[in-house]
Amino acid sequence: MARRRLKLVTVIMMVNFFIFIIISRHSSQDKNGRHKVHIPPKPFWSELVPSPAYCNRQQQILDFHNNPVLAANYSAADVPDWLNETGVTSSPCRPNDKVTTQVKDYNSLPVRFKDFLSFMHCRSYPIMVDQPEVCKDPPFLLLAVKSLAPHFERRQAIRQSWGRAGVVANKTVVTVFLLGNTMAGDHHPDLSGMLQYEGLHHKDIIQWDYRDSFFNLTVKEVLFLEWIQNRCPGARFVFKGDDDVFVNTFRILDFLGGLSEPKARDLFVGDAITNAGPHRDKKVKYFIPESMYVGPYPPYAGGGGYLYSGDIAARLHNVSRHVALYPIDDVYTGMCLRKLGLAPEKHKGFRTFNIEEKYRSNPCAYKSLMLVHPRTPQEMIQIWAWLSSPGLKCQ
Structure with missing residues (x-):
């Protein structure tokens, strides 16, 4: 009985020792930096930069205003002007005159493009x-x-x-x-x-x-x-x-x-x-x-x-x-x-x-x-x- 008790005590001590070693390794930092906490090189929410392409930029605007998590990162005063560049006028199906300056080569585009861009915001017709x-x-x-x-x-x-x-x-x-x-x-x-x-x-x-x-x-x-x-x-x-x-x-x-x-x-x-x-x-x-x-x-x-x-x-x-x-x-x-x-x-x-x-x-x-x-x-x-x-x- 004494031998069995001694053997059991020895096993328990060895298990506790190994557990201590494992916990110590995970809680300490290796000198080579292998266990250091990795900090992301840049913020998860990067600054929104407007796309130079008009359709891409309109999608950015929609994504921003339809994403409550993203929008919550900006106060009303901090929202860049371009994110409010919706093109919606007082009469929804009227041409959007602002687009003439928002598309860099608007004047040189064929008529079909000008027509599409001017009414791109319009989704409802009789x-x-x-x-x-x-x-x-x-x-x-x-x-x-x-x-x-x-x-x-x-x-x-x-x-x-x-x-x-x-x-x-x-x-x-x-x-x-x-x-x-x-x-x-x-x-x-x-x-x-x-x-x-x-x-x-x-x-x-x-x-x-x-x-x-x-x-x-x-x-x-x-x-x-x-x-x-x-x-x-x-x-x-x-x-x-x-x-x-x-x-x-x-x-x-x-x-x-x-x-x-x-x-x-x-x-x-x-x-x-x-x-x-x-x-x-x-x-x-x-x-x-x-x-x-x-x-x-x-x-x-x-x-x-x-x-x-x-x-x-x-x-x-x-x-x-x-x-x-x-x-x-x-x-x-x-x-x-x-x-x-x-x-x-x-x-x-x-x-x-x-x-x-x-x-x-x-x-x-x-x-x-x-x-x-x-x-x-x-x-x-x-x-x-x-x-x-x-x-x-x-x-």
Whole structure:
């Protein structure tokens, strides 16, 4: 018994000794500095410096005012003047005259840039044509097609083919066409009477009173996101695309039907583009000067068409208020997704840059695809007839 007690006491002493050594090592500092406390080389909250690019700077301003933690580090007197440079005037949809001095090369920019910059702060426009009952019965799939007033032939081809509303493959499908207004300066013929008849007859036209231009497609995006929440919040899924694409509605419905609930809730798929940035070549349609934007683009899906859930639509609507407008709508949607901590998923069924020419007249080439761009109205009707034929057999 004495030996056992002595052995137990010895073990306890040794354990206490090792614990003492370990604690001593961690509480003391090594002469070589290996255990010294590391002090960050610079403050966590660095001084805010305005970006030289106007769109980046507008995003900095929004980030500052929408971040209570960041804003709390500044008293009202300490907030730099540039952080209050919002561009909002007494009448929200009036041109912002201040932008002429806030963009260094404003006077040398093409008219489309001046127009965008002058109205960049404007997000709300009157609705001219609405369809308040179009989603009275919440659809499984809402097809939202960006169109222009003169593009009647394209809209009619879509109605007769992939955008045929009603019940498709036992799922409810609703189609709407999204339009702005034509301006005299853009030299469009006056088609307002025809458009009014078209809207009354088909009940699928949504039109707002703003200038319908390439750079204003982002305006169409934010107005549509608000429209969904007001008129079609129960839509399970949303496809949004151009009026010169062919969409295999059968394939999309089949794809959506096979999704798990978590996957369906966070769905955003399309022809995802990564590692891209603004074009600096003035001859390119997507040219953006450095005075407007610097830095890479977030991952985004090509604007020809993409597919997302109704839940994502609601989240995009909320977060879009915190993202400064950008003149390229698909990039802007990517910016909103980035703000949500999301990114579009690439799906090989979205061919926004067409398919090989040798396959374009083969009906089976379209059976497994969701979208092909571009296609004429005649080609849309032809391809739809192929896919709708019960005799179509593909390997």
